[in-house]
Amino acid sequence: MTIDTLWNLLIEHENEIFYTMKKLPFCYSIKGGELFVDRRSKSITKATFEQALNKLNENPDKITGPKSLNVFGAPYVWAIFKTFHIV
Numbered sequence: 001m002t003i004d005t006l007w008n009l010l011i012e013h014e015n016e017i018f019y020t021m022k023k024l025p026f027c028y029s030i031k032g033g034e035l036f037v038d039r040r041s042k043s044i045t046k047a048t049f050e051q052a053l054n055k056l057n058e059n060p061d062k063i064t065g066p067k068s069l070n071v072f073g074a075p076y077v078w079a080i081f082k083t084f085h086i087v
Helices: 003-012 046-058 074-083
Strands: 028-031 034-037 043-045
Touching: 003 028, 003 046, 034 046, 043 046, 046 074
Parallel strands: none
Antiparallel strands: 028 034, 034 043
């Protein structure tokens, strides 16, 4: 999956409810190249999602959970990846 394909998918599912691994509900909105999660004050950028995708593509066996992504907002990135069957 490319970052542009993922970003378009994120735009399509804006304001839907997702769940972290700890079963915490969240939704997000997108403004430009930033994704704003309702549980956080800082945004997660498109570049962060791209970095996470690259890590998955480079070594999928080592990426086993949010912490192994090692990116800002990893619990939310992981939850979204899980929902869209990227991981």
